[in-house]
Amino acid sequence: xxxxxxxxxxxxxxxxxxxxxxxxxxxxxxxxxxxxxxxxxxxxxxxxxxxxxxxxxxxxxxxxxxxxxxxxxxxxxxxxxxxxxxxxxxxxxxxxxxxxxxxxxxxxxxxxxxxxxxxxxxxxxxxxxxxxxxxxxxxxxxxxxxxxxxxxxxxxxxxxxxxxxxxxxxxxxxxxxxxxxxxxxxxxxxxxxxxxxxxxxxxxxxxxxxxxxxxxxxxxxxxxxxxxxxxxxxxxxxxxxxxxxxxxxxxxxxxxxxxxxxxxxxxxxxxxx
Numbered sequence: 001x002x003x004x005x006x007x008x009x010x011x012x013x014x015x016x017x018x019x020x021x022x023x024x025x026x027x028x029x030x031x032x033x034x035x036x037x038x039x040x041x042x043x044x045x046x047x048x049x050x051x052x053x054x055x056x057x058x059x060x061x062x063x064x065x066x067x068x069x070x071x072x073x074x075x076x077x078x079x080x081x082x083x084x085x086x087x088x089x090x091x092x093x094x095x096x097x098x099x100x101x102x103x104x105x106x107x108x109x110x111x112x113x114x115x116x117x118x119x120x121x122x123x124x125x126x127x128x129x130x131x132x133x134x135x136x137x138x139x140x141x142x143x144x145x146x147x148x149x150x151x152x153x154x155x156x157x158x159x160x161x162x163x164x165x166x167x168x169x170x171x172x173x174x175x176x177x178x179x180x181x182x183x184x185x186x187x188x189x190x191x192x193x194x195x196x197x198x199x200x201x202x203x204x205x206x207x208x209x210x211x212x213x214x215x216x217x218x219x220x221x222x223x224x225x226x227x228x229x230x231x232x233x234x235x236x237x238x239x240x241x242x243x244x245x246x247x248x249x250x251x252x253x254x255x256x257x258x259x260x261x262x263x264x265x266x267x268x269x270x271x272x273x
Contacts, residue, residue, distance in 0.1 A: 001106075001163060002031040002082045004073045005113040005152055006066070008048055010034045012149040021157055024166045032156075033073075040069040049118050058119040066114070066125045073112060074132075085110040086134040089126060090151035092144050094137030097155060100184075101138065105155070106162040113155075115148025182220075185234045189222025221250045228254045235264050 005013055013034045016022065024030040038046040042064075049059040074085060086108045095101065105111060114121060126135060140151045160166055192203040206218045224247070227234050235251070240258040243251065251257075251264065259265045 001029075001108070001160075002033070002077060002080075002110045003113065003156060004033045004035065004077065004111070005115065005149075006035045006037050006069050006073060007113075007115050007147075007149055007152075008037045008117060009147065009149055010036050012147075013152065015153055016156060019157075020166055021160050024160055024163065027165070029163055029165050030160055033076075035069060035073060037065050037069055040065040040072070052119060060119050061116055061121045063122045063125055066121055067128065070112070070114075070125075070129060077110060077112075082110045084108065084133075085112055086136060087111075087126075087129050088113045088152075088155065089121075089135060089137045090115050090140070090148035090155070091120060091137050092139050092142075094139040097138045097140045097151075097158070099158070101136075102155070102158040103162060105136065106159045111159070113148075113152045115152050117147040183223065185227070185238050186220075186223040187226045187231060187234070189219055189226050217246060220247070224250045224254060228256065232266065238264055240264065 007013065016032050016034070017025070021030065021032075025032055037048055041047055047062070048065050049061050052058065052060045070087075077085060086105070088105070088111050090113065114125075126137070129135060138151070138155065140154050145151065192207060196203055196208065204218065206214050209215065224235075228251075235256060240248070248258075255266055256264045
């Protein structure tokens with residue numbers, strides 16, 4: 001996979017040289033190119049922004065530097081053999097970034113990121129490149145940052161760890177929170193390692209039972225417990241048909257039951273198991 005990032009703060013992307021992403025780059029699994037947007041400015045002040053049409057506070061990033069930068073990035077990528085680019089625009093007004101979207105993006109051979117500053121990029125830039133490639137406007141949460149670089153780091157790490165050969169164990173991500181399949185709407189439960197007892201706290205007996213079926217059931221039940229506690233909205237969105245008998249029993253213990261419309265709903269506080 002090739003990743004290009006155009007930014008006015010290239011130094012912000014230094015973390016892409018460490019941890020899993022850095023190792024993936026060193027092994028040639030990931031080609032990351034960071035570009036300074038100010039290299040495509042043509043005045044002595046390297047201006048990348050201007051006042052917004054219609055008035056109001058803040059500044060808007062200009063069309064010319066972004067257009068010239070993206071044209072050159074595309075040209076250099078094609079010359080290097082990259083193909084099928086997709087544009088990723090970090091923005092609070094975008095589609096929520098989820099594990100499902102991370103999986104979708106990991107299937108792209110080439111991603112180009114446009115982390116903005118100020119009030120964002122002149123809309124015409126996004127509309128222009130939407131005629132040339134898929135555009136993903138992505139939000140990492142319901143809050144506003146000073147710029148999109150932090151979002152690029154989040155998205156890149158989530159996507160890169162899904163690429164073949166990046167994780168030490170290729171199966172590691174299959175049981176992650178939100179992983180497609182059985183964990184699609186669940187949070188991963190607690191995990192433990194040696195020693196078996198620490199400060200008077202022992203690990204659950206089932207984890208040393210050697211009974212793989214019971215261990216798998218315990219882990220799934222703990223996933224339901226954590227999801228019900230921290231993200232009940234995820235259970236509300238689940239289709240009851242997607243759960244087996246044991247899942248339904250656990251959800252009933254936790255105070256949930258399927259409603260006639262097919263969604264789960266929490267039982268009134270007066271109802272006890």
